[in-house]
Amino acid sequence: MNLKKIFTISITVIIFLIIAVVTFLLQPSGHVQDFQKWIYQPDHKQQNLENQKVLPNQLTVRFFGVSTLLFDDGKTQILIDGFFTRPSLSQILFKPVHSDPKLIAQIIQDYDLKRLNAVFTSHSHYDHALDIAELGIQQPVKIIGSESSLNIARGGKVAEAQLQLIQPMQSMQFGEFKVTSIPSQHTPPTAVNNDLGEIITHPLQQPARFSEFKEGHSFDYLIEHAKQKILVKASTGIVPNQLKGIKVDTLFLGIAQLSRQSPEYQQQYLEQTIATVKPKVVIPIHWDNFWEPLPLNQPLDFLPYVADNTSKSMQNLIDYAEKHHAQVQLLTQPVAYPIQ
Numbered sequence: 001m002n003l004k005k006i007f008t009i010s011i012t013v014i015i016f017l018i019i020a021v022v023t024f025l026l027q028p029s030g031h032v033q034d035f036q037k038w039i040y041q042p043d044h045k046q047q048n049l050e051n052q053k054v055l056p057n058q059l060t061v062r063f064f065g066v067s068t069l070l071f072d073d074g075k076t077q078i079l080i081d082g083f084f085t086r087p088s089l090s091q092i093l094f095k096p097v098h099s100d101p102k103l104i105a106q107i108i109q110d111y112d113l114k115r116l117n118a119v120f121t122s123h124s125h126y127d128h129a130l131d132i133a134e135l136g137i138q139q140p141v142k143i144i145g146s147e148s149s150l151n152i153a154r155g156g157k158v159a160e161a162q163l164q165l166i167q168p169m170q171s172m173q174f175g176e177f178k179v180t181s182i183p184s185q186h187t188p189p190t191a192v193n194n195d196l197g198e199i200i201t202h203p204l205q206q207p208a209r210f211s212e213f214k215e216g217h218s219f220d221y222l223i224e225h226a227k228q229k230i231l232v233k234a235s236t237g238i239v240p241n242q243l244k245g246i247k248v249d250t251l252f253l254g255i256a257q258l259s260r261q262s263p264e265y266q267q268q269y270l271e272q273t274i275a276t277v278k279p280k281v282v283i284p285i286h287w288d289n290f291w292e293p294l295p296l297n298q299p300l301d302f303l304p305y306v307a308d309n310t311s312k313s314m315q316n317l318i319d320y321a322e323k324h325h326a327q328v329q330l331l332t333q334p335v336a337y338p339i340q
């Protein structure tokens with residue numbers, strides 16, 4: 001075999017291997033159906049309520065993927081994070097991103113967001129805050145977050161009177177909802193989000209590169225409503241002992257990249273969350289493939305292998321939660337889940 005032939009074969013093999021690896025990395029890391037036992041199925045009564053859209057005297061939550069959660073008591077709504085547009089991976093890699101105003105208008109109509117009082121951001125990465133400016137333009141809602149999150153809203157020309165800088169450990173009241181922000185920690189950085197603690201210092205106009213959505217510090221939210229206590233923790237990171245003394249009924253727990261962390265890290269994360277706040281119900285969040293649009297009538301997909309091994313992260317969470325006598329409920333679509 002001459003040298004030229006060896007070279008050609010080697011290049012072909014390398015290209016083939018690269019294609020095989022990329023194809024594998026973009027595969028979903030498991031299937032939500034494998035966790036059927038834990039998937040919340042709305043019963044007949046709830047399905048009726050589903051048609052009414054408004055659920056009188058019943059506190060519900062709808063999960064829109066990542067950590068976008070709409071809490072609704074029939075009178076008042078609050079939203080944790082604002083991410084509906086979900087640009088594709090190729091858009092993220094090769095183009096600046098922007099909110100889809102038509103989609104936001106549709107969401108406002110479909111979920112009756114005229115009753116939405118406030119949007120709280122967990123941090124300012126695009127998969128948490130891309131749509132807060134568009135929401136603030138289309139609805140007169142308060143936007144509460146770090147300076148970075150407020151600068152995302154300012155970039156969309158949201159009125160200054162709608163913006164409220166987060167005050168750590170201070171509570172805010174909206175209708176029956178009392179919301180307290182708790183300083184938190186982001187998931188350990190990766191090559192693409194190595195910007196923890198960095199701040200968006202100027203109004204961020206869209207379209208903007210995803211990397212311009214700097215983290216700008218992370219927060220958890222304690223939500224109190226009548227007798228219910230709920231904690232939303234979007235990122236897989238903790239400030240040691242920060243949640244000591246807090247007990248909740250329902251915990252929304254971010255598990256993105258949990259499986260990628262060391263066993264010690266995973267143990268500490270679950271100990272400082274589930275074992276500390278002792279929830280009756282744990283609802284995993286930040287496990288879906290947010291490079292796909294929000295599916296209308298089918299479940300969200302798991303993250304691809306390039307981002308996490310979601311089956312593993314999910315199983316680790318379930319094993320730990322069940323050992324601690326907490327029930328796991330998996331929300332896979334934006335159906336109204338009754339909190340009780």
Ligand SMILES: [Zn+2]
Nearest residue numbers: 123125186193
């Ligand atoms: Zn983030």
